[in-house]
Amino acid sequence: MRRIFGWLFGALFVLIAVLAFKTWQYKPEVQSEATAFDLGADLERATGALSQAIRFETISQGDHQAAFDGFLAFLQSQFPKFHATTERTELANNTVLYKWAGSDPALAPVLLAAHSDVVPIAFGSLDRWSYTPFSGEVADGYVWGRGTLDNKGALIAILAAAEHVAATGFAPQRTVYFSFGGDEEVGGKGAKSVADHLIKSGVRLAWSLDEGSFVLDDVIPGLDVPVASINLSEKGYLTVTLIAEAAGGHSALPPRITAVGRIARAVDRLQSTLMPGGLDGVSAEFFDKLGRYFSLEKRVLFANQWLFSPVLEEVLSGAATTNAMLRTTTAPTMLSGSNKENVLAARATAKINFRLHPRDSIDDVIAHVRETIDDDQVVIEVNRDFASEASPVAPTDTEGFRQIEQAIYSTFGPLASVPGLTIAATDSRHYAQVADAAYRINPFIVKNDDIARFHGIDERLSIENLNHGINFFGKLLLDQ
Ligand SMILES: [Zn+2]
Structure with a gap:
């Protein structure tokens, strides 16, 4: 018995030591001393x-x-x-x-x-x-x-x-x-x-x-340095229209599920099933750089993603601003059904607007919609003329990126560049x-x-x- 406690105590000690060491290692990268620059324009x-x-x-x-x-x-x-x-x-x-x-x-x-x-x-x-x-x-x-x-x-x-x-x-x-x-x-x-x-x-x-x-100053809660976010990509855009058709008729004799009910169910399923997302690619780079400037208790989480990434992703998914950085977002925006309260809708529709994370293509999102709705009575219509894929993610190991970052430092002084x-x-x-x-x-x-x-x-x-x-x-x- 005593031996087991000994083991547990030892393991706990090692764990705390690893967490502390990783947190200690995880700090803002040293910025090259940029000299302040003034063009002297009028x-x-x-x-x-x-x-x-x-x-x-x-x-x-x-x-x-x-x-x-x-x-x-x-x-x-x-x-x-x-x-x-x-x-x-x-x-x-x-x-x-x-x-x-x-x-x-x-x-x-x-x-x-x-x-x-x-x-x-x-x-x-x-x-x-x-x-x-x-x-x-x-x-x-x-x-x-x-x-x-x-x-x-x-x-x-x-x-x-x-x-x-x-x-x-x-x-x-x-x-x-x-x-x-x-x-x-x-x-x-x-x-x-x-x-x-x-x-x-x-x-x-x-x-x-x-x-x-x-350059965001006092915008991100918990950060007391200004953050210059040099964005490498932009999210894509897609709206799908969900359509359910039915016989319609008098609302005193409704079927088990109406066209409106079918659309409501589809919207609810989409709303409650987030597109998969997480700390990879440009999202990982963003939070990795940003996390270094947070207070100690948050830094422990970012520094030890090997252990805390499920918790971290849960927390980041909870707020609209950080959730939008992690994944393709799903936003039901428009609904239509019957035009009279005692008439069953012969046709009900909903529009869902997606903003695509660079990891997802338009086809990936359409497949997600079909699978999540799981109802072959709902037609999924896509207007591809107004859709756009997410932009390619620009590299950061280029002369151009370094010049932009340096120009930011020389203009604004010390800050977090992410x-x-x-x-x-x-x-x-x-x-x-x-x-x-x-x-x-x-x-x-x-x-x-x-x-x-x-x-x-x-x-x-x-x-x-x-x-x-x-x-x-x-x-x-x-x-x-
Ligand atoms: Zn503009």
């Missing part, structure tokens, strides 16, 4: 340019052609040295592509991207804005208005940096393309036309950089077609309070952030 002029840019109501939906024409002409007059240095091509849906030819044609080109179109002001919300959304008001250290965060702030930061660098006589070794999409919010045919144009011209990009994430996954669809999925690696981050600090401003009320960008953006893109340009 911030006041850039602030004025962003303010003016906001005044063009370049809304993607409806007819706003005059606003787009005005905006594109404004860019030409506002950034003359950039325009004198580059070759400009107008492509689909008010999208413009600029080419700044490098001195060494042997080097693969790169692409910096942003978009000029914006979402409309939500109906009935106008009087809740502190400043009229298209006034471009400069007040309290911010430029206010629709498009400041998404995405004219980045567009102006890129151009202000390029204008400054061009004025100094700098000439890149590597060809740099600049792409400004005009319809990102409604599908990105513009960005697609850029990818097609480059493919037709025989261009293969080393990398592209577009929106998709930010590779991430964009959970919504952006223009980047098109650029990814023509690039060996598509990276996604906007060099702005976003706090919790800013999240609701995206596509929302009181969208604004601080002048300090605009300065960060100009320095980041300036550093990146000078590295080419």
Whole structure:
């Protein structure tokens, strides 16, 4: 008996020692000391340019052609040295592509991207804005208005940096393309036309950089360092329609299961059966890098995934934000049945929207739907024209990734840099077609309070952030 206790005690001691050792080993990677960088561009002029840019109501939906024409002409007059240095091509849906030819044609080109179109002001919300959304008001250290965060702030930061660098006589070794999409919010045919144009011209990009994430400050609970998430991929998109047909008739004589009941059961089965997912691939990289910055009790879990991965995956699956990083998400969004309360539905439908993790294909999701519903009376309809696979996952062991990471460090100082996954669809999925690696981050600090401003009320960008953006893109340009 005593011997067994001895064994148990010994085993426990070994276990605790292993957990402690692994936790001790698991710490933030030492960042190479990046020296702070200041491009020295004219911030006041850039602030004025962003303010003016906001005044063009370049809304993607409806007819706003005059606003787009005005905006594109404004860019030409506002950034003359950039325009004198580059070759400009107008492509689909008010999208413009600029080419700044490098001195060494042997080097693969790169692409910096942003978009000029914006979402409309939500109906009935106008009087809740502190400043009229298209006034471009400069007040309290911010430029206010629709498009400041998404995405004219980045567009102006890129151009202000390029204008400054061009004025100094700098000439890149590597060809740099600049792409400004005009319809990102409604599908990105513009960005697609850029990818097609480059493919037709025989261009293969080393990398592209577009929106998709930010430097998140105080957004992730439990972390007291800002996190720059440089996203390597974006999730795919798929909507399936479930259809059940039945005889219909009077609701006083219902069958055992009605069309509505069949659809409700199918939706419930899908809702309660998560797509498989876990800590592998880009999700593993993200949480592995991020976990190092958490407090000790959480770090023990991340450091010892050999033991705790089931617990960890359970916890991460419990919150919407982390769950979306782990797996393909399932969201029932629309339902229809009978149009009268005492009439049985002859046809009931439900729409389920999926956002595909890079490990799953569209066909994998359809197979999951069929298997989970397990009802051959439910027809599964798929609109493949609106579906897209998840983007390829960009590698992190490239010169481009290192340059982007270094530009982040030199702009923002010490922070946690992690590779991430964009959970919504952006223009980047098109650029990814023509690039060996598509990276996604906007060099702005976003706090919790800013999240609701995206596509929302009181969208604004601080002048300090605009300065960060100009320095980041300036550093990146000078590295080419
Ligand atoms: Zn955007």
